[in-house]
Amino acid sequence: MEQIIVDKTVEAIQLLYHHSIDSKLVQLQKTKKEFVGDLTLVVFPFLQISKKSPEQTATEIGNFLVNSVEDVENYNVVKGFLNLTINSNHWFSVLNKISQDSNFGTFSDSGKVFMVEYASPNTNKPLHLGHLRNIFLGYSVANILKANGHTVYKTQVINDRGIHICKSMLAWQKYGNSETPVSTEMKGDHFVGKYYVEFDKAYKKEINELVEKGMDKETAEKEAPIFKEAQIMLQKWESGDENIVSLWKTMNSWVYEGFDVTYKTMGVDFDEIYYESDTYLLGKNYVEQGLKNKIFYQKEDGSIWCSLKDDKMDDKLLLRADGTSVYITQDIGTAIERYKKHPSLNGLIYTVGNEQNHHFKVLFTLLKKMGYNWAEGCYHLSYGMIELPEGKMKSREGTVVDADDLMCSIIQDAKTSTQERGHVENLSETEKENLYKMIGLSGLKYYLLKVDPKKGMVFDPKESIDLNGNTGPFIQYTYARIQSLLEKGKKLNYIAKISTVQSNEKEINLIKLMNEYPSVIKEAGVNYSPAILCNYIFELVKEFNNFYQTIEILREENKSKLEFRLALSENVGKIIKSGMNLMGIEMPLKM
């Protein structure tokens, strides 16, 4: 429809003012609520061509469109705005098309392939609130890309080696008394995290003791015996020491068991998992190759660098003087590895916090310098940090909001408020538990996804997440109402059916909104932004609630109207569910 009007407007300008214009000049937008009409054409850009007043130009174009486009029924002019009214038959046929398309909103195979990396946990402690935002965001973006017709590989990188895990290992060796997650009845990741904290306590104590003996703090941090021990452990791990490797495997396996539980509660999954222990040596060869090709340079001490002067950044170290790699060396290696494994990849998306903006800018620049054209397709999906009211989360100060605890408490909140309302008494216990989980998680996920990813956000753990207003449960509630309507309709032997009926404005508004769904999916995909989808669904749901509360549906006397409204509701429900599912949020039949 929009395209037809744009084309016809170009034609109108040609005929009326003998001027051919680019269709990009034609600005067609939704008519604002306070004016009459469906679509609005902004005529200001044509004034120079028409050499007439805005009103007159708009009137002339309006006349032309009404006469030449069948579904343009009427128009009115306000200043330079030409408001067009579209025939309601057109909207009926739109609804009809939506109702017949079981995958409405999703696009057919684009032939493009993307990889989305959306988790990169360390194995020395449990997941926290920051991980939740990261993972929900990446998971949702992966789904949105799929809906856009792309093939998507979801992947995570596990930072399973390094000094951090050695710290946990060492503390466990020293103070663990051979206890295990089973013997202590602790979740594995929390268990290992406990020893990370133990290490830190002991480490701090040693530092203080050294400082008291007169050592300056910086030296003390390097000289503390337990720290040195951890470093020795890391060296042993790197040389393949059997005992250390075996301990490492055991402790990591505890962590993975814990992560699996958390991921399951979160409702996310991965197609591929990369372990840093497998990949941390990759990249060295490529750097050495780059040195030969004179893309990089070597300093006198033997360290290898890349000059980024042309890109207005400081030079970047790629290999230390002793030949060991730094973080970015690994990232170069893994990126190349991924493209080798999936040569058809069109894009590689890293869902990582904005504190690493610079890192990824450097990484992509390096890859381009090394001649990998696919680096153009690499994208850093950067998201803002979550802060507490008192500032950043600090693991050392114990202010980190734990992912498991948070999910547990919001599910508990959902349980309390669901029970207060008492709509679900006749569900079984399992169904109820499921429902509480569904509601609680929708509150959390929606809360984290509705904000533009790149913006930071403040989270107050003392205030429970709201379940009214612009929230996941509000949307679920609307969905449940629709399902209840449909079920009652069925019992009364009505079927959802679209026919040409006398329609009202609210019904047409709903169809217009539904019609936008595919373009919203597209926009959310292009911008990697579930927030765009959230806003759209919220708008749709608000519009539906307004309709629901003011228009009679099952009480309508005219059967065709009643069945039309059922069909309308059913399709609104379909879109709500589809959109929310893309964000990993499930919809209940009752709540």
Added chain:
RNA sequence: GGUCCCGUAGCUCAGCUGGAUAGAGCAACUGCCUUCUAAGCAGUAGGUCACAAGUUCGAAUCUUGUCGGGAUCACCA
């Protein structure tokens, strides 16, 4: 200091490829359940869109500068 991001109602956020009188939610206040689920709906109140210039018929939106907040520029990961 260099680079990047952000600043919209008391709070949390939309709107930003320039378009009509800047919108939601929360909190506050007023109505609405003998009628399809009140986790709802309708309404009232709340704004120098950080500030200042510039471009334009038109700026919250684009440019520049100022102020305020954050991130980063590690032989940490």
